Amino acid sequence: MTKTTSLTSLAQAGEFGLIERIKRQAQQGDSVVLGIGDDCSATHVAEGKVLLTSKDLLIEEVHFRRCWTDMYSLGRKSAAVNLSDIAAMGGTPHHLYLGVGLPADLSLAEVDNFSRGFLDEVDQAGASLCGGDTCRSSDKLIISVTVQGSVSATQMLSRKTAQEGEALFVSGTLGDSALALALLLRGENPSDFLCQRHHRPTPRLALGQALAQQGIATSMIDISDGLLSDLGHILKQSALGAHIDQQQIPLSSDTRQHLHDHPADEDLILQGGEDYELLFSAPSCCSDAIDALGHRLNLPLTRIGTLLAAEQGLTLVQLNGQEQRVEARGFNHFRS
């Protein structure tokens, strides 16, 4: 219990009161020269490293519904999906910035729960919240996060450095989050496991860093818009084609069971979003090292296909064994 629990509304706390509350809870790492509370933060970037930066907007009714999630989980997820972008470069996260547009119907307790979740996720990643912006919003909750990390320039993993003949791997299981969302949209109740996968994604930071530092992966992306869409970015930027074996795509038992009963939902595995697993390419000779890494991190790392020349396009061996030429497509944010 803090001294300020008697304040229950945002109007009473005010913008600067709210910033003070968040500042009191935030830890600051050694690299922070000037943290929350000035025009800018000031931070150090280690010599020999490049600065990694990413940002994501999360808008109520577009990216989440408040009735489906608790505010603590929403706070964690808002940080996690940004940390996932640092993981996808093989980087280490350092500093996060949080902008929130708060509708009047949100209580101070809800904002506190949100910040607690955000800060717990940031702490767990060994990073610091260093600044941001708070304002009111007319009706929707708006969350804007920027994350900064670093990586050695020679180890950084982009999307454009995959090579023909290399194998494609994914971490974890795919489709759980998209399936949870599909069930929620249909008014059904996803299992606790599926809900957890949707509302509390895990940024694969340790995996990303190990793949970069050990020089195993040659390109990497996090799967946020769906496997085919995100694979499409690697193929386009590396000027390659690929062959994917759908039978090899790793599924959780909950998702496998659901697809057994509802085979029409199969597309969620290939085109659903928000897995926040890592998709990476590596030479086939690295399979043993990748197995060992998966064991050490207690995280399945599964080979799902092979990179081909660009003119071979993207082919998929479907579950029925038929080969199909597919388009790399995922979620178009501007179609309803």
Next chain:
Amino acid sequence: MTKTTSLTSLAQAGEFGLIERIKRQAQQGDSVVLGIGDDCSATHVAEGKVLLTSKDLLIEEVHFRRCWTDMYSLGRKSAAVNLSDIAAMGGTPHHLYLGVGLPADLSLAEVDNFSRGFLDEVDQAGASLCGGDTCRSSDKLIISVTVQGSVSATQMLSRKTAQEGEALFVSGTLGDSALALALLLRGENPSDFLCQRHHRPTPRLALGQALAQQGIATSMIDISDGLLSDLGHILKQSALGAHIDQQQIPLSSDTRQHLHDHPADEDLILQGGEDYELLFSAPSCCSDAIDALGHRLNLPLTRIGTLLAAEQGLTLVQLNGQEQRVEARGFNHFRS
């Protein structure tokens, strides 16, 4: 005219089409290792400098109305208000990140105008757009900008290093932007000059850098929430009081004329926001250097008061000559 002008809707262009359009227009500086189009940008930070970062959210109906501004100006302003935070630290801007939540009624031409304005402001500041996020929004246009810059750690100007006895200065003229907004809210037409001051603020980058590099200023902030509120941050963080002479506050002729006819609007000068002028403290002996700097930059730099011990609080000599104790207060973003 580009090849893609036949596309008129965002749904046709798609998220990645839109990102491609923006990427084609964006210039990349030498410090950019990896720009738009990967999970993160990767950038260099010069040795011996600290990284400055700030972010701002601009939400339709809260920060702007589309019927009052053209999209080009809105783009410029979205960049400018962020660049102003770098100016306030005495820094040089390098990299910007743009997140947009786009409502369905926005045309691709409007988005293009917005990006053009944003990029023109970024170019003028010698910086690069390096990444961001685009998604749809249910009804309101949402703009989220992050800016990164750098400054020598020994020259950086924060809010907490002002000293008792020093003089307080402001750049430009105050109240023009708040007056324009007040008139718009009343359904009146502000003059072109006032509109320009509201819709097209100028980040005082050259001034901020000169004050930092010449070691003239001891603390600095940009006036975004109103003079008294932003002065309040310096006073609180430097543990000081101040004495402000309202007669000395620099006004444009448009604002002076308006206040002559409508003296009730006087509060806009002290409490109105969005001036984006710099408020800084400096030893009194620096007056000549400050005059010379103002002449060189063709920008009025005006002494408006003196820093006192904290226990003396904040006093204002009003236009009628009466001294009044005031609270440092500005815009509370959570009150309507």
